[in-house]
Amino acid sequence: MKAAAPWVRTRLRTAPGSAVALMLLVLVTSFLAGAFPRAVDTYESRGLRHEMSAASPDRSAIQLTEEAQYADGALSDWADSLQLRRLTEHYRRILATLPKPLRADTGQSAYGAHTLKPVAATDEWLPQLDGGGPVFTLTAQAGIAEHSTLTSGRLPRATADSVTPASGAVEAAVTSATAKSLHIQTGSTIHVPRPGGAALAVHVTGIVEPLRPRLSYWSVEPVLRTPTRLYTAETIPQPYWHGALLLAPEAAPALLSVSAQTGAYWRIAPDPAGVGVGDLPRITQAIASLEHGPLQSTLRTRVSPELEIASGLDDVLIDFDVILSAINPVVAVAAIGVGSVAGVVLLMAGGLAAARRHAELSLLRSRGGSVRGIAGRLLAEVAVPVLPAAVVGCALAVVVVPEGRMLPPLLGSAAVALFACASLPLRAAFLHRRPRLHGERDDLVRARPSRRRTVAELTLLVLTVAAVAALRRRGTSGGDADELVSAAPVLVGVIAALLLVRLYPLPLRLAALPVARRRGAIGFLSLARAGRSSATTALPLLALLVALTTAAFGGSVLSGVADARDRASLVAVGADARIDSAEALPDTLAGKIRRVAGVRDVVPVHSESDLDLRDAGTENVTLLAVDPDSYARLARRTGLGAFRADELRKSSGVLPALASPAVAERLNGRTTAIGPAGGLFTVRVDVVRSATPALAEGDFLVVDAAGLPGSRPATTLLISGPSVTGADLKAATRTAGPATVTLRSAERDGFTDSPVQSGAERIYVVAAAAGAGYAVLALVLSLLQTAPERAALLGRLRTMGLTRRQGRRLLILENLPQALLAAVGGVLVGWAGIRLLAPGIDLGRLALAAQGRFTSIGPVQLRADPLSLLLPALAVVVIASAVAGAQAWVTTRRTTTTELRAGDTR
Structure with a gap:
């Protein structure tokens, strides 16, 4: 028999608000799923073009x-081959032979x-x-x-x-x-x-x-x-x-x-214009073919059998691929984190719709409706708003991010559409697969996990342990990290959520014991209501924990990167600013610099890069002649090889010295005469440090300038003062000859000159913000799912004398246990995850554009950031309380009769 009215049209007219809300959710999620891979392609392609353009011409050119090669009789033949017309002809043949990606x-x-x-x-x-x-x-x-x-x-x-x-x-x-x-x-x-x-x-x-x-x-x-x-x-x-x-x-x-x-x-x-990261394998293959493959044979046939082809472009591309291999696994953590939270939110949206329509679907089942038939109707109903929203979201992603490959955003948006379409039908089919008694309780406290759930959780636990072990053993710097390794932080959050759901009843029972003895009913009722919440509360808790873990991980990544750049810029400059000259600086310059605005201290240093240790060693050693007092203050302030000033003061005929480990080993603790002929001085290494402010890299020997023979005018000035500007320093050194002014702030900015680094950082910030937004949405959906039940309960309690103020307190306190559980669990899981995963994640390539210059700073690893751990957790509690308070205010403003006559049969 033909239906009196089409199902889909009737349902959409009945609940247009739900359809519009679902459409907006899918549109935003589809947009993010489509924009993320294109944004990654964009910054990777810009990074590739930047590397090709920034490489020195003698390295990048083919x-x-x-x-x-001629005998006496063949000179005329070679003269003819060097004619401009022949060279131009060969040039055109070479250009025609180059494959398309290599323009x-x-x-x-x-x-x-x-x-x-x-x-x-x-x-x-x-x-x-x-x-x-x-x-x-x-x-x-x-x-x-x-x-x-x-x-x-x-x-x-x-x-x-x-x-x-x-x-x-x-x-x-x-x-x-x-x-x-x-x-x-x-x-x-x-x-x-x-x-x-x-x-x-x-x-x-x-x-x-x-x-x-x-x-x-x-x-x-x-x-x-x-x-x-x-x-x-x-x-x-x-x-x-x-x-x-x-x-x-x-x-x-x-x-x-x-x-x-x-x-x-x-x-x-090579022309980098129009080159994308997708062309990288083909360009690398083309260069290899030109140097040692079929293209070389073709050109030797067309141009000359003696043709030799060489290029350093393949090394440029290999270095860039190494950077991508180190950065991509770190970025994948953010993608997997926000994707997981978005997936949970889509599941919760389907669960909310299934819960709201539970009575309707139960009635259909009782009248002979099959699970397959109901699921099919729901699928058709959901597909009407979801599919256009997914298409529009993907189109917006392509418009907003115009560069990048088309297949990844299409697959991402298709996955979002499939997930959104399947969540409601599958949830409804699962709930109505068998008849259930009316009013059957599904309490979180009383729920007993099934064997299937236990097996699934144990399997997930094994995968998590394997991912963490692989990440710690292999790391991400070698470029061999896979999706499972990148998912390790998210898996840790998932396991923590499942564990907290199992442990959740215990603190509720313990907290209920003292509250039950108190005279007021609000505390006892709130804990009882929290314990009677549905077992599906695992979904919002999972979303919150994954979002908090991702935020903590992202914050630790950005914090570790910032610390590495601060440290590397300090190592490179040695102070907040420095002035270097190949010749001696004027004696009056230090006093002139001290009067510049923002300058707190100036340390003069005399530097000689070719000190002769007279031990037949081949490694260069830099002599640094300093004033012990000012240089010790600077070393202590910067943390670069701190020492006491009296350790460099000459007490006898021997000049005490501070040396790098290699120089100390070469001198072997002896009292040694070193230096050029006619300028020998006797030193003994009393202090060994691996770093010193005046020299970023290399072996050094630091001595008191007053103890050296002859005059040693300063060649370097190390300047302390965070607010000092380069313009003021350059103006002060204008009469000092060819002196170079270097600022620590400018050096730090130079570490982000690669679009790959800046793009990856922006991706991380956007992913953390998106994850936080989805977490808040998950919190709101969890409260909306139980809103009708709470409103009815509050209406009954109001008839028994509960005041509006008490009702609002009840609803707010009922939501606090879950919010506090998510907040405390998120802080602990974030901190434990960072400590657990830090040894396997190297952020060096993400932090520094030229890390090879600063090997002395060591590996750049995750560092727990208190703000990233505590602020999101605090925000969860505040937002949960605010949403519950708003819901309580709206509920208590409505009349009790309205709630009791809303058709509730419980």
Whole structure:
């Protein structure tokens, strides 16, 4: 028989508020489930592009080279291969061979020919250093006009086939930095010797200024833009200049007459634009194929059999993958935590709907309705608001977070929709699978766990122990952590919730004994009501404990990261600020700095990085000559190798010293004469410390500056004062020559320059906030589920003389035991979980962008944060009391007749 009215339409019209509330809950949850993986993809992709862009050009570029190898008769063939048209043709073939994920930045890629080893010039007017006259790399690189501006003269000229190995002269340009250092002017002629013939005359026709000199075109071979100093191979190395002469690209054949070690090159700069983290495996595979695989064979066939291909980009990608492998397991903890709380809330929403409609569904069962039929109707009813809400939430996630892969958000939103659709039908089917007596009690105190539940809890306990053991043994820094290991903090919270549910009746019974002897009825009634709460109270307790555990874990992560950055910045700078100079600082500078606003103390330090210990050791040792009083104050204040000032004061002919462990071992407690010839001094290591403020890394020896022979002016000033600004210090050091000002705050900010780190931190904050929101919602749902029963109870008690004030106290006190249980349990579980999991979680990659510089700070681990433990727990109690108070106020404002005539048959 056809139904008089469709079920779904009738139910939605009957309870539109519930449908709208469910729709909003699913929409928000679907949005979070879709936005989270896309947000992770976004910061990972930005991090990948940042790493590719930040890598030095000589490391990130793909360098293809072909060295000239010819006999006397084959010189003309090689001259033809160096023609610009041939080099350009090979360049285009190389670009066409690159696979799609690996795109070339044609604006910064370069090709041409150059001498593989620098050649010496014979002109006496060129400046000479102690190592001799300058040497030059001759380069014929295409695109000079597009990548530079002409400051004087004109660009070098040549035409195709006009320059051969026999040519006696060529034109060239130099950069302004080269011209300044080597005293080259427009119109200068530099003579480069050629084996077996007259020197090649290189006429300088112009001086150019590079555009974007730090990018790949100019910086794969930095000497093209800036001359450098090379050193002789003598016992005492002596410097000499090394510059570059920029020939016209058509003049490349002339290089063959200068040196047999000449070659063509193609430097392909990778384009990070549009690269996503999903392309990482394919790019890594492409680089490997270029260096040692099929792509190398293809290019050797198309370009030259002698082609050599090398790139450091694979190392950049491997380092980035290591960072991801260390950070992702930590981020997964937040994802699993908030996902678990959201799942519990969806279950509770279904449970609330099933409880509200218990009488209706029981009536349907009594009239012959099957469990399958009822579940199917409920599924159709729930799917109408849930499925559109899930689709809209996923679409919003894609719009709000436009970057990222599409499959993970689709799967996340589909999982939310499936969970939301199944919670009500499955809950109803479970409750009505067999007839139940009317008024049958389901008290938490009287409930006896079934064998199936015991087996399930024991299985979960075994999984938790396995996850914790694996996390402590393997850790997360090696990149081999899986989902079970990342779920360890959440599993600890789940086990704690199940344990607290089993132990919950005991404190209620103990608390009821003294309360029962008191004259007032409110305390006894509140504890009795708390004990008669449904056994399903495990769900809100589970949500609260998982949320509190996740919040505590997230707080400890952020606290550990902050502490590591504070410590690393302190190690790097040694104080709140420092001023360094390669030369001696003026004696008056320290007094000038003391008068700068915000400065509390200034510690002068003389530093020499090549102290000779006269023990044939090869490791560099830094001598730090200090004032014992001020330096001891600084070491004590910073906690970096604290010592007493009198331990460095000279009492006899021997100078007491503070040394690093390696230096102390090398000196072996002896009284030793060390230092350069003519400046020897005798020291004895009395104090050994692993760190000292003036030196971030390396071996050191700290002595009293007054005990050293000769004058040792300060080269470093260590400044204490948290409020001091870099602008004031730079203004004060303006007359001190080439001094460098470093602030501890700026150094700390540098540890977060990677988008991976900042993105992971934002994800953690959002996940903690979302988890807290779902926990509050779980608390509200648990109170709403029992609201009708409480209102009816209060109505009956009001007829027996209970006042409104007493009724409000009763409802508030009834909810306190569960809230206090969740709060105390959350604090204990959070603290125990952090202590339990801390040895297996390394936060170094998340905390520091360059952790390798600061190995002295040790591993960065979780640290229990009191605020993260106590504030969320306190908030649970306050929110529970506030919600119960609001419910009590609304209930007591309604008339008793309304509650007693609401159709309650109990």
